[in-house]
Amino acid sequence: MQLSYFRRVAAGGAVAALTFAGAGALTATPAYAATSKVSVVHGIPDTPVDVYVNGKKTLDNFKPGDVAGPLDLEQGAYDIALTKPGEALDKAILTVDDAEVPGGANISLAAHLDEAGKPKITPFANDTAKVDAGKARLIVRHTAAAPAVDVRAGGKPVFEDLTNPNEAKADVDAGTVSADVVLAGTDTVAIGPADLDLKEGTATIVYAIGSAEAKNLDLVAQTITGLHSAPGGVPSGTGGQAGTGVQTWWYVLAGAGVLLLVGGGARVAATARTSRR
Template sequence: MNSRSAGAAMVLGTAALLTLGSGAPVLAASQADEATVSVLHAVPGLTVDVYAGDKELLPDFTPGTLTDPLKLPAGSYDIKVFKDGEGPKGTPAIEKSVEVTAGSNATLVAHLTADGKPTLDAFVNDTSKVPAGKARLTVRHVAAAPAVDVRAGGTPVFKGLENPKEAKAEVDAGSISADVVLAGTDTVALGPATLDLAEGSNTVVYAWGSATDKNLALKTQTIGGMHSAPSGVPAGETGQATSVDRTAQVGALSVGALIALGTAGFLLRRRTDVG
């Protein structure tokens, strides 16, 4: 079992031990009351441990790791993060409360701000239907770097994307060659990389790391199951589309810096005072 799968199993195992304010087992919540949550560790150079109370959820969580999707009951969670080996008795680098909304599909990303400070943002993944023959492409700027343009086949598709914004478009399904350049220039910051955009999927690309430290990297997340009937035949080139800049939050997510996943770890702990 790899570390990502083991981490996911530990999260679910711990969730089974936690209880809602009513005393009902957390995993007994109906599917309609659940949210799908993934976690991306995008803070370079920091291995962290994830704790829920005294329960270790994600030991040795390394940069660049994206967890498998987790089914969590909607509600309020306490988040603690520790540098590797410093929990659970030490002082957490961060302890935050997170509100997870029922029915949402979200990715929590611990990353660097544009000026290099660890932080955390929550992005809601668009799982609405995609037209036949199309795919959804989402790009998220979570790197310590200035504004960028994202190009497909050498043509800018998203322009002036800033940390921590995202842009998305519906494009023809198929393979494309994408790169990231400094906004308004041809100076390549990342790539090129080949992206296989499956019909009816949302391919999410994260630009993360630090330009100053020269460790910028790409991470890809694929979310499927958004086909529209009838199924279309994938075409080749990417289409031009309108970008949408927004940092979506999961419910009332007030996480100014849950980051610690990067500067410390990521822990989900059910608040005992949730009614």
């Protein structure tokens, strides 16, 4: 892969949240509720969770490293809670109250650790703009309890000084690239190397998850397809299946249950909190 084609575009988590918040104003009308494509990424290590939405259990034993979705979710406001499997709702380890889901967006909600190692949920607005022929989009998100890092491809830094919970992205030649993550400004490898298969007309989103102190840093990948310049499809997300399988997850969430983890709305940054045990 020609690394010279990388062009860096960095966006902070706050910017992503603002983009997320504004998306609903584009298509919402009183008569027709606009929808968004929502995927969920579990990046809190060693912490499988049960997910509650508006007081009802929606997902059992959602495991670290899994990606669920995407679902087409109507805009609205919801209460979200994450508990350890089998524990009561009043012992939630993370809650989000009155979280807003906009309409007309493609969103990933990352449950992860902040730089200090505390669990949080960060919404990211996914870039689904078309890519040129022969190109793919690479997006890297720092969602680990770790200091600033550089992301290298083929041994050369392409994204530098990336901090939690920020992202960097570039449109690159489609193909396979060997990538690793090093401490910013050094050659000290924190994660990888790993081979990334960047298919033409897709966006590959790579999340750095885990904790540097606990020595369990890892990568989770999500893929969004349908970004070819020529007409031929509607962008949609794909990723690893949840512990119960994406199909099972889908049916469990049917009807009132389709609210899974929609707590990545505009107010996540303001309302997410870690509950005291």
